[in-house]
Amino acid sequence: MAEKEYAYYAGCSLEGTAVEYDMSMRQVFKVLGVNIREPDDWSCCGSTPAHTVDHVFAAALAARNLTIIEKMGADTVTVPCPSCLSAFKRAHLGMTADESFKNEVNELLDEPYTGGVVPKSTLQVMFEDVGLEAIASKVTHALPGLIVAPYYGCILTRPPEIAQFDDPENPISMDKILEAVGIKVADYAFKMECCGAAFGVPKKDMVNQLTYRVLSMALDAGANCIAVACPLCQQNLDLRQSQVNSTMGSSLTIPILYFSQLVGLTYGLSPKELGIDKLVVSADEIVRSRITLEELAQREAKVKAAEAEAKAAAKSKKVQVKEEDSKTEET
Amino acid sequence: MNTLNLTKSMDLTFIEQVSRESGQNPSLCYQCGNCTAGCPYTHYFDYPVSQIMRLLQAGQRDTILSSKAIWLCATCETCTTRCPCEIDVAMVMDTLRIIARRENKVSEKDIKLFYDSFLESMKGHGRLFEMGTLLAYNMKSGHLFADADLGPKVLEKGKIHFFPKNIKGKDKVAKIFTRFQEKAKKHG
Numbered sequence: 001m002a003e004k005e006y007a008y009y010a011g012c013s014l015e016g017t018a019v020e021y022d023m024s025m026r027q028v029f030k031v032l033g034v035n036i037r038e039p040d041d042w043s044c045c046g047s048t049p050a051h052t053v054d055h056v057f058a059a060a061l062a063a064r065n066l067t068i069i070e071k072m073g074a075d076t077v078t079v080p081c082p083s084c085l086s087a088f089k090r091a092h093l094g095m096t097a098d099e100s101f102k103n104e105v106n107e108l109l110d111e112p113y114t115g116g117v118v119p120k121s122t123l124q125v126m127f128e129d130v131g132l133e134a135i136a137s138k139v140t141h142a143l144p145g146l147i148v149a150p151y152y153g154c155i156l157t158r159p160p161e162i163a164q165f166d167d168p169e170n171p172i173s174m175d176k177i178l179e180a181v182g183i184k185v186a187d188y189a190f191k192m193e194c195c196g197a198a199f200g201v202p203k204k205d206m207v208n209q210l211t212y213r214v215l216s217m218a219l220d221a222g223a224n225c226i227a228v229a230c231p232l233c234q235q236n237l238d239l240r241q242s243q244v245n246s247t248m249g250s251s252l253t254i255p256i257l258y259f260s261q262l263v264g265l266t267y268g269l270s271p272k273e274l275g276i277d278k279l280v281v282s283a284d285e286i287v288r289s290r291i292t293l294e295e296l297a298q299r300e301a302k303v304k305a306a307e308a309e310a311k312a313a314a315k316s317k318k319v320q321v322k323e324e325d326s327k328t329e330e331t
Numbered sequence: 332m333n334t335l336n337l338t339k340s341m342d343l344t345f346i347e348q349v350s351r352e353s354g355q356n357p358s359l360c361y362q363c364g365n366c367t368a369g370c371p372y373t374h375y376f377d378y379p380v381s382q383i384m385r386l387l388q389a390g391q392r393d394t395i396l397s398s399k400a401i402w403l404c405a406t407c408e409t410c411t412t413r414c415p416c417e418i419d420v421a422m423v424m425d426t427l428r429i430i431a432r433r434e435n436k437v438s439e440k441d442i443k444l445f446y447d448s449f450l451e452s453m454k455g456h457g458r459l460f461e462m463g464t465l466l467a468y469n470m471k472s473g474h475l476f477a478d479a480d481l482g483p484k485v486l487e488k489g490k491i492h493f494f495p496k497n498i499k500g501k502d503k504v505a506k507i508f509t510r511f512q513e514k515a516k517k518h519g
Contacts (some may be wrong), residue, residue, distance in 0.1 A: 012459035017490050043504045044453045049446035052428050057511040061453075064500075064507065083489045108510045110503050128479065154407035159419065194371040197405035201468060201477055202441035206375055206403075241479055278488045 007074035007117070007127065008036035009065060011084040011231075012044050017239065018231030020275025024260040025080050025122055027274060030162075031138050031267050032130050036078065039068045045087040048198045056101070059091040060108035067113045079188060080122045080260075082156040082230045088119035089162050121156060123229050123259065124165045127173040136180040140268040142296040145289050148262065149188040149223035150174040151214065151237070153195065153230040174227060174259050181266040186223040190214050195236040204240075208247035211236045215252050217243065225286060227259045232260065238280050255283040265290055337389050345392040353426035359416040360384045364421050366410035376400035380420060382408055387423070396431045402439035404428070444472050454508045457498035461489050 008029075014022035029036055046061030066088060069077050081086040095102040096115040106112035120128075126135060152171050160168040171192070175185045195214050196207030215237060218226050228234045238256040245251055259280065264274040271277065271287045291299070350356060367379040371469050377399045378386065386395050395401065401424055410420035437443045445490075449469040452460045485491045497503070 012461070015458070015496065016461045016492060017485060019490055041457075041499045043457045043498055043500065044459050045452070047449070047459075049449040051406070051425055052432060052443075052446050053450070054429060054511065054515070055425075057507070060507050060511070061504070064504065107514075108507050110506065154405070154409070157423070159411045192409075194405055194407040194409070198405065198445075199403075199405060199442065201465065202439075202445045202472070203375075203403070204478070206372075239484060242484075243480065253476040259477060278485050278490060280488065 004076075004129070004309055005037055005074065006037050006071040007069040007072060007077040009039060009042055009045075009069070009077050009079050009084060009088075011079065011081040013081055013231035013235075017235055018258075020261065020278040021080055021231055021234070021258045023273065023275040023278075024264045026124075026259055027269050028260045028263050028267065029122075031264075031269070032126075032134060034125065034130060037072065037074065039065060039072055039074075042068060045084040047083045047087060050087070051090075053244075055090075055094075056104045057108065058087065059094055059101070059105045062087040062091040063095065063105055063113040064109060066117045066119075067109065067111050070113065070116045071111075075116060076118045076120055076125075078120050078122050078125045080229070082121065082153055084231060085119055085121050086155050086162065088117075089164075092117065092119055093162060115126075122228070123156065123166065123173055123177070126177055129167075132180040135177055135263070136182075139181050139266045139293065141266050141290050141292055142182050142260075143265060143286060143290055144284060144299075145224055145300075146260055146294065147186050147223045147227045148178055149185045149186045149218035150178060150191060150259070151188070151218070151223055151226050151228050151233060152191050153228070153233040154192060154197065158192070158230055174229060177259060178227060178262060181263050183262060183266065186218070186221040188221045188223065190217040193217070195233045197232060197236075200236055200240060204243065205247055207236055208240065208244045211240060212244050212248045212250065212252075215241070216250070216253060218254060219252070224254065225262075225283075226254060226256045227262055228256055229259055235247075241281050255281050255286060257280060257283055257286070268292075270293060333394070335389075335391060335394060337391070340393065342392040343390050345395075346387065346390050348424065348430070349387060352422050352430070355418050355420075355423050355426075357384060357387045357416055357418070357423065360388065360414075361416065361474055363415060365413045365415060369409040369413050371407060371409065372400075372403050372405060375403050378474040380404070380424065383424070383427070384418075384420065387427075394497055395427055396434060396436045397438050400424075401427045401431060401437045402437070402442045402485070441472050441474070443503055444468060450508075452495070454505050455501070456495040457501035458503045460492070460495035462493060 010022050042065050046058050050058035050061050157163045157166040157171045158168045166173045178185050196210040200207045261274045364381045367381040373379050404424040406421050408421050445468050448464045452464045469477050
C-alpha cells in the first residue's frame with residue numbers, strides 16, 4: 001500500500017463507552033502502517049437525534065467536521081462508528097449532488113464545506129485499501145477454538161446508495177478480514193438484523209428483546225463470540241447482556257468484541273492495549289486460548305504425528321494378523 | 332381497529348408536502364409488503380410501515396402524524412434496501428417524524444425527550460456527554476432510575492466521564508443550532 005494519510009474521526013462514543021474500539025483500531029492501524037491524523041477540535045456528528053429534527057440541520061452538524069478535515073488537507077476520513085459514517089456520507093453525498101442543499105447547509109456553517117472529503121468506514125479501509133494479503137501478513141498468533149459470528153449492524157452497508165460498500169444484504173468484508181487472520185467464522189444469518197439501535201434508554205424492553213434474537217442466533221450458528229463494528233451494537237449486546245437475561249429470563253454469556261480487538265489479538269498485541277478488560281462480558285477465556293503460530297504448528301504437528309502413529313499401528317496390526325493367517329494356512 | 336372515513340380525512344396537500352420534503356414518490360408503492368416483512372420493529376408498531384405508506388397515499392395526515400410507528404422506526408434501512416419500487420421508505424418515515432415534531436404531535440414522548448437530551452448536550456459542549464445526557468433524560472422523563480443497573484458496570488470499567496469535555500469550538504456548534512432555529516422561525 002502506498003503511504004497514504006487518512007483523517008481519523010473517532011466520534012463521541014469512542015471517547016466513552018466504546019473506548020476499546022478506539023484503542024484497538026489505532027493499534028491495528030499502527031501495525032498495518034496506516035497513518036492517521038485526528039482532526040483538531042472535531043464536534044459530534046449529530047447522529048440519529050439530528051436527522052429527526054431536520055435534514056439540512058443534521059448535514060450542517062456533520063459538515064462542520066468535514067470542513068475541518070478539508071482544511072487539514074486530507075481527502076479521505078476514516079470513521080469507526082457507522083452512525084457517524086452515515087451522517088458524514090449523507091452530508092457529503094447530499095452536498096455534492098445538490099447545489100441548493102449545499103447552499104442551505106453552508107448557510108448554517110461558519111466556514112463552508114466544498115465537498116472534498118470522502119468518508120470511509122475503518123472496515124472499508126482495512127478491506128479495500130490495506131487488503132487481505134497485507135492484513136494476513138502481520139499475524140503472529142492464533143485463537144484456536146474460537147468461532148466468531150460477524151455482526152455488521154444495520155447501516156454499515158445500507159442503504160447501498162449511501163454506504164457504497166460491500167453488500168446490503170449479505171456483507172462479507174468482516175468475514176474475510178477475520179478469516180485472513182486465521183479466525184474461524186460462523187455462517188450467521190443475523191449479520192444485519194437490528195439490535196435496537198438508539199432506543200436502549202427510552203425503550204429498554206424492546207431493545208432487550210431485539211438484542212436477544214441477535215445473541216441467540218449467534219449461539220445457534222455455533223459461535224462462541226460475536227464480532228462487531230459499531231459502538232451502539234456493542235453497547236446493546238455487551239453492556240446490556242445482563243439486562244437481556246433479566247428481561248428474557250435467559251442466561252446467555254457470549255463475549256462481544258470489536259473486529260479490531262480480534263485482529264489485534266492475532267497480531268500479538270497485549271489485551272491491555274486492545275482494551276479487552278473494558279468489555280463487560282469477559283473475554284479472558286479467548287485471551288487465555290491464544291497461542292503463537294509456532295505453538296499452533298507444534299500442536300498441529302503433534303496431532304498429525306499422533307494420527308500417523310495410530311495409522312501405522314493399525315497397519316502393522318493388520319500385517320501381523322495377515323502373517324498369522326498365512327502361518328496357520330501353511331501348517 | 333380504527334375505522335377511517337377516507338373522504339372526510341383525506342388531505343391532498345399532505346401527500347404533496349411529504350413527497351417534496353422526502354424527495355420520494357409515495358404513489359409508486361403497490362403494497363407488496365416487503366418493507367413490513369423485513370421490519371424488525373413491526374411487532375411494536377401500531378401501523379406496519381406498509382400501512383403507513385398506504386395511509387400516506389390516502390392523505391391521512393392526522394392518523395400518520397399521531398402514530399407510534401414513525402417514532403419507533405430506528406432507520407435501520409431494511410425497508411429502503413428491499414423496496415422493489417426503489418422508494419426510500421426510511422426517508423419517508425424520517426420525514427414524517429420531522430413533520431410530527433414540527434407540529435408538536437409526538438406520540439412517543441420519551442423517545443423525543445431522549446433525542447432532545449442528546450442534542451442539548453451536544454449544543455452545550457460540542458460533543459456528546461454520555462453521563463449528562465442520561466441524567467438529563469432521567470430527570471425530565473421522570474424515569475429517575477432508567478439504566479441505573481448499568482452504572483456500576485461502566486463505572487468499574489472506567490468508561491464513564493463525570494465531567495463533560497468542552498471543545499474549543501463549542502460556540503460554533505451552538506451557532507449551528509441557533510441559525511437553524513432562526514431560519515425555522517422565519518419560515519414558520
